[in-house]
Amino acid sequence: MARESQTTREQRIHAEAMTEFDEVQEAQADERRQCVEDRRFASIAGAQWEGPLSDQLKGRPQMEFNKVQSACVRIINEMRNANIGIRFSPRDPEAELDDDLADLCAGKLRADEYDSSADEAYGNGSEEAITGGFGAWQLRADLIDPDDEADERQRICFEPIYDADSSVYFDLGAKEQDKSDAKRCWVIKSMTPTAYKAEFDRDPSSWPKDVTSTTFDWSTPDIVYVCEYYRIEKRKQAVQVWNGPTGEERELSAEDYDEDEDFAAELERMFALGWRLKAKKKREFREVHKWILDGGGIIEDCGVIAGKYIPVIPVVGKRWFVDNIERYAGAVRYVKDSQRLKNMQLSKLAEIAALSSREKPIFTAEQIAGHEIAWAQDNLRDYPYLTINGVDENGQPLPIGPQSYTKPPTIPPALAALIGQTETEIREILGSPEQAEKLLSGVSGEAVSLVQQRVDGMSAIYLTNYAKAKRHTARVWLSMAADIYVEEGRNVRVMSEDGEADFKKINAPKQGANGELLEGLTFERAKFDVYADVGPNSQSARQATVRAVSSMMQMTQDPEDLKILLSVALMNMDGEGVGDVRKYYRKRLVQMGVQTPTEAEQQEMAQAAQNAKPDPQAAFLEAESQKSLALAQKAAADTRKSAAETAKVEAETVEIVYGLRGGQGQMK
Numbered sequence: 007m008a009r010e011s012q013t014t015r016e017q018r019i020h021a022e023a024m025t026e027f028d029e030v031q032e033a034q035a036d037e038r039r040q041c042v043e044d045r046r047f048a049s050i051a052g053a054q055w056e057g058p059l060s061d062q063l064k065g066r067p068q069m070e071f072n073k074v075q076s077a078c079v080r081i082i083n084e085m086r087n088a089n090i091g092i093r094f095s096p097r098d099p100e101a102e103l104d105d106d107l108a109d110l111c112a113g114k115l116r117a118d119e120y121d122s123s124a125d126e127a128y129g130n131g132s133e134e135a136i137t138g139g140f141g142a143w144q145l146r147a148d149l150i151d152p153d154d155e156a157d158e159r160q161r162i163c164f165e166p167i168y169d170a171d172s173s174v175y176f177d178l179g180a181k182e183q184d185k186s187d188a189k190r191c192w193v194i195k196s197m198t199p200t201a202y203k204a205e206f207d208r209d210p211s212s213w214p215k216d217v218t219s220t221t222f223d224w225s226t227p228d229i230v231y232v233c234e235y236y237r238i239e240k241r242k243q244a245v246q247v248w249n250g251p252t253g254e255e256r257e258l259s260a261e262d263y264d265e266d267e268d269f270a271a272e273l274e275r276m277f278a279l280g281w282r283l284k285a286k287k288k289r290e291f292r293e294v295h296k297w298i299l300d301g302g303g304i305i306e307d308c309g310v311i312a313g314k315y316i317p318v319i320p321v322v323g324k325r326w327f328v329d330n331i332e333r334y335a336g337a338v339r340y341v342k343d344s345q346r347l348k349n350m351q352l353s354k355l356a357e358i359a360a361l362s363s364r365e366k367p368i369f370t371a372e373q374i375a376g377h378e379i380a381w382a383q384d385n386l387r388d389y390p391y392l393t394i395n396g397v398d399e400n401g402q403p404l405p406i407g408p409q410s411y412t413k414p415p416t417i418p419p420a421l422a423a424l425i426g427q428t429e430t431e432i433r434e435i436l437g438s439p440e441q442a443e444k445l446l447s448g449v450s451g452e453a454v455s456l457v458q459q460r461v462d463g464m465s466a467i468y469l470t471n472y473a474k475a476k477r478h479t480a481r482v483w484l485s486m487a488a489d490i491y492v493e494e495g496r497n498v499r500v501m502s503e504d505g506e507a508d509f510k511k512i513n514a515p516k517q518g519a520n521g522e523l524l525e526g527l528t529f530e531r532a533k534f535d536v537y538a539d540v541g542p543n544s545q546s547a548r549q550a551t552v553r554a555v556s557s558m559m560q561m562t563q564d565p566e567d568l569k570i571l572l573s574v575a576l577m578n579m580d581g582e583g584v585g586d587v588r589k590y591y592r593k594r595l596v597q598m599g600v601q602t603p604t605e606a607e608q609q610e611m612a613q614a615a616q617n618a619k620p621d622p623q624a625a626f627l628e629a630e631s632q633k634s635l636a637l638a639q640k641a642a643a644d645t646r647k648s649a650a651e652t653a654k655v656e657a658e659t660v661e662i663v664y665g666l667r668g669g670q671g672q673m674k
Contacts, residue, residue, distance in 0.1 A: 016303065016304045016307070017303070019297065019304065020299055020303050020304050023190075023192070023233075023235050023237075023297075023299060024301075026177065026190060027175065027192050027222065027233075028221040028222060029178065030175045030176070030177060030178055030190075030192070031175060031221060031222050032221050033178060033331060034175065034331070034332070037331065037332070037333050037334060038140070038171045038172055040139075040335075040339065041138035041139045041140050041171035041172075041334055041336070042138065042169075042171055042172055043056075044137060044138045044139065044335075044336055044338040044339050044342070045134065045137045045138040045171070045336075045338075047074065047338055047342055047345075048072070048074045048075050048078050048137045048338045049075065049137065051070065052068075052070070054070050054072070054342075054345060054346060054349055055068045055070070055346075055349070059346060059350075063350070063353075066353065066357065067353040067354075067356050067357050068349070068353060069349060069352060069353045069356060070349055071348055071349060071352055072345075073345060073348070074337070074338050074341055074342075074345050077337055077341075077464075078133075078136055078137050078336075078337050078338065080465075081136050081337055081464065081465040081468055082132065082133055082136055084465045084469070085132055085136070085465065085468060085469055085472055086129070088469055088540055089540075090472065090473050090476045090538050090539070090540060091503075091538070091539040091540075092112060092115060092476065092477070092480045092536065092537070092538055092539075093108075093112070093536070093537045093538075093539060094107075094108040094111045094112055094480075094484070094532070094534040094535075094536060095108070095534055095535045095536075095537060096108055096534060097533055097534065097535060104254075106527060107527055107528075107531065107532055107534075108532075108534060110498075110500060110510055110512070110527050110529075110532075111484060111487070111529070111532055111534065113500025113501055113502065113508070113510070114487065114491075114498055114499075114500050114510075115480060115483055115484075116500070116501040116502075116503070117498075117499045117500050117501040117507070118161060118162045118163070118164070118483070119164060120501055120505075121161065121163075121499075122161075122162075122163035122164045122165070123164070124143075124164035126166055127143035127144075127164045127165055127166040127167075128143065128164075128476075130143070130166040130167075130168060131143045131166065131167070131170065131319075131321045131475070132321060132468075132472055134169075134170055134171065135321045135322055135323045135336060135468065135471070135472070136323055136336050136337055136468055137323075137336045137337065137338055138171050138323070138334075138336050138338070139171070139322060139323040139324065139325075139334030139335045139336040139339065140170055140171040140174075140320065140321075140322055140323070140334045141167075141170045141171075141320070141321045141322075142167045142170035142174045142318060142319060142320045142321065143164060143165060143166050143167055143318075143319055143321075143479075144164075144165050144167055144193070144317055144318045144319065145162055145163070145164055145165075145313075145317040145319070145479070145482055145483060145486060146162070146163050146165055146317065147160045147161070147162060147163070147311070147312050147486065147490050148160060148161060148162075148163045149161075159493060159496070160490045161490070162312075162483055162486050162487065162490060164479075167193065167318070170320070171334075172194070173193060173194040173195065173196075174191070174192070174193055174194075174318060174320065175191070175192045175194075176188040176190065176191050176316075176318075176320070177189050177190035177191075181327075181332075183320075183322060183325060183471070183474055184319070184320065184474055184475060184477070184478035185316070185318075185319075185320055185478075186315060186478055186481070188238070188316050189237065189238045190235075190236065190237055190238075191235070191236040191237075191316045191318050192233050192234070192235055192236075193233065193234040193236075193318060194231050194232075194233050195231065195232050195233070195234070196229045196230070196231055197229070197230050197231075197232060198228070198229065198230070199225075199227075199228075199229075199230050202230040202232065202300075206232070206300075206305055208300070208302065208305070210224075210225040210230055210300075210301070210302065212302065213225070213300075213301055213302030213303075214302060214303075224300060224301025224302075225300075225301055230300065231300065231301070232298065232299075232300050232305070233298070233299050233300065234296065234297075234298055235296065235297045235298070235299055236294055236295070236296050236316045236317075236318065237294070237295050237296075237297075238292060238293075238294060238295075238316065239292075239293055239294075239295050239310075240290055240291065240292050240293075241290070241291050241293075242288050242289065242290055242291065243259050243261055243288070243289050243290075243291040244259060244260070244261075244286070244287075244288060244289075245257045245258065245259050245286070245287055245288070245289040246258045246259070246273075246283060246285075246286055247283075247284045247285045247286070247287065248276060248281045248282065248283055248284060249281065249282050249283075249284045250279075250280065250281050250525055251279070251280035251281070254525070254531065255284070256276075256281070256525075256530070256531060257289070258272065258273070258276075259289075259291075261291075276525075279515060279525060281525075292314045293310045293314060294310065294311050294313060294314065294315065294316055294317070295308075295309065295310055295311075296308040296309070296310075296311050312485075312486040312489035312490050313482060313485040313486035313488075313489060314485045315478075315481065315482045315485055316482075317482050317486065319475055319478055319479050319482065320475065321471065321472055321474075321475035322334050322471050322475075323335060323336035323337065323467075323468055323471065324336070324467060324471075325471070337464075337468070365411040365412055365413065366411065366412040367407075367408030367410075367411055368408050368409050368410045368411065368412065369394060369408050369409065370404070370405070370409065372395060372398045372399075372404055373394045373395050373404050373405070374394060374395070375395060376395065377392065377393055377394060377395070380392055380393070469540060470540070473538040473540050474538070476538050477536055477537065477538035480536045480538070481536045484529075484532055484534065484536065487529040487532070488529045488530045488532060491512060491513075491529045492513065492529075492530070493513060494513045494514065495511060495512075495513060495514045496511070496512055496513060497509045497510070497511050497512075498510055498512055510527060511526070511527070512526065512527045512528055512529065513526065513527075513528050514526045514527075551574070551575075552575050555571050555574050555575040556575060558571055559571045559572070559575075569598075570595070570598065570600055573591045573594050573595050573598075573600075574591075574595065574600075
């Protein structure tokens with residue numbers, strides 16, 4: 007069978023990608039359209055009147071009283087104030103370095119998030135999920151210093167995906183919420199035709215004609231779409247399983263190395279460290295292939311990228327499967343009708359108020375003739391009185407006083423009742439955060455907590471789904487880290503939960519407790535379960551720690567315990583200019599053995615111990631102690647010498663007596 011050429015293969019892959027994308031996009035087009043409408047409804051002025059409603063009320067007041075936006079902002083703020091803590095749990099608790107490796111993973115993840123401004127990616131994705139129902143962000147490997155051609159080290163970056171509801175699609179077979187089971191992914195990016203031609207040196211007019219038959223229009227006079235296409239590929243691989251000196255396992259394959267010599271050298275190094283071959287097996291290997299394509303073909307084959315998951319992370323507001331179609335909704339979807347009704351009612355009230363608000367007298371033309379200007383300007387000049395004609399031009403008497411009065415419009419009772427009912431409906435759907443602000447003094451803390459729980463209950467589902475997305479993000483990051491952070495002896499920057507930076511050396515052997523060489527920290531060995539814990543943000547957590555420690559200080563009188571508790575409280579202080587104070591008390595706790603020092607702190611303590619000048623008093627006491635010990639040892643030696651001489655004399659005496667008595671062995 008002839009081998010498929012590169013051109014034919016690319017054409018086949020492009021055709022498969024286009025065909026499957028049409029199926030996915032067509033199946034989810036209605037849901038994604040509603041997501042976009044929801045985001046417009048909450049964010050864009052005038053969008054709440056879009057559609058047939060605006061045409062029906064054309065020429066009438068169309069005012070917006072956007073209660074949806076304030077509810078969304080409240081949920082977004084609650085999500086940002088929450089802290090999603092990621093834990094890497096070792097699968098083998100008996101492995102000596104697993105805890106240290108888990109700490110390394112958590113610290114490096116925080117550092118990568120901070121270095122690439124992941125908060126923007128998380129913030130944009132969560133806001134789109136809250137308002138529209140669907141958001142996303144992505145992970146990408148990038149050079150640490152793109153300007154340094156000699157530095158080939160990479161790091162993992164977090165990037166936002168804007169308008170994810172109209173630009174991110176997964177294959178229809180992916181049922182998991184985080185899409186960890188997805189086999190295909192399309193990330194669509196729109197460009198102007200000028201920008202497209204400048205970046206890719208391609209022209210949509212040169213595309214094959216058959217692309218016009220696709221459901222999705224990849225090129226319009228104003229926009230050209232380019233797609234990042236990810237596909238999971240699986241293949242079998244020969245693997246060697248090795249056992250480490252402390253019981254851990256590691257799988258190696260020759261395909262992971264560029265040269266056979268490198269693979270042989272790694273096996274030799276592991277054998278020297280105490281690793282032994284356990285078994286050989288075949289393993290199904292999962293990898294991610296990426297292409298950049300447009301409606302005309304494949305622009306670039308990016309090859310196999312780092313990690314074993316598609317590095318696109320979806321986050322949803324609410325999610326269901328109905329009629330085998332995945333459906334999304336945010337906080338806006340089910341309050342839109344109530345919000346529209348509220349706008350219509352208040353606009354009607356504004357229209358009524360804009361009409362005459364006072365009674366106007368109605369005169370005949372003969373009564374007012376010649377006095378029109380005075381009556382028209384009365385509201386501006388405030389004349390002391392106004393006049394009318396008593397007789398007509400023929401001298402005939404005219405009626406005295408106005409013929410009647412106009413009546414100000416009244417609010418229909420049905421409209422007044424409906425306004426109150428609409429407000430109630432909006433509160434039931436969006437929640438009523440005002441109740442938490444109306445708590446009276448003297449109310450118990452338990453009551454306050456119950457009220458706050460009711461208020462926060464409206465955002466619980468969004469926070470839970472956001473935590474699921476963060477958990478999968480950490481899982482994707484971990485699989486990418488094993489392929490990116492591979493340089494031997496590389497120092498990587500890590501970050502603690504408090505934001506303190508440190509450096510750790512990876513891919514270098516470490517010395518065990520008995521002096522043996524052990525496998526050092528390496529992301530290739532990081533086989534962890536990932537968990538996401540929802541809790542308060544770091545500032546709130548520190549404040550809670552200070553309150554708890556302050557209460558504990560009332561329960562003990564031990565001076566040492568009070569010193570430790572006071573140091574913990576001061577280390578968790580918040581405020582302007584307290585950073586140095588917190589560092590001082592952390593150092594104090596480390597010296598007391600309460601907290602585990604970082605590698606940098608260990609080096610600093612060792613350096614301080616080497617450079618410390620001896621205390622004269624301590625040196626004198628040490629010399630006197632050594633002198634006393636030497637005298638005691640000399641006295642003991644003299645005693646032993648005297649005892650030996652005494653024993654010798656006694657032996658000689660016994661021998662003499664024994665000889666005088668004829669060797670009878672009888673002595674008195």
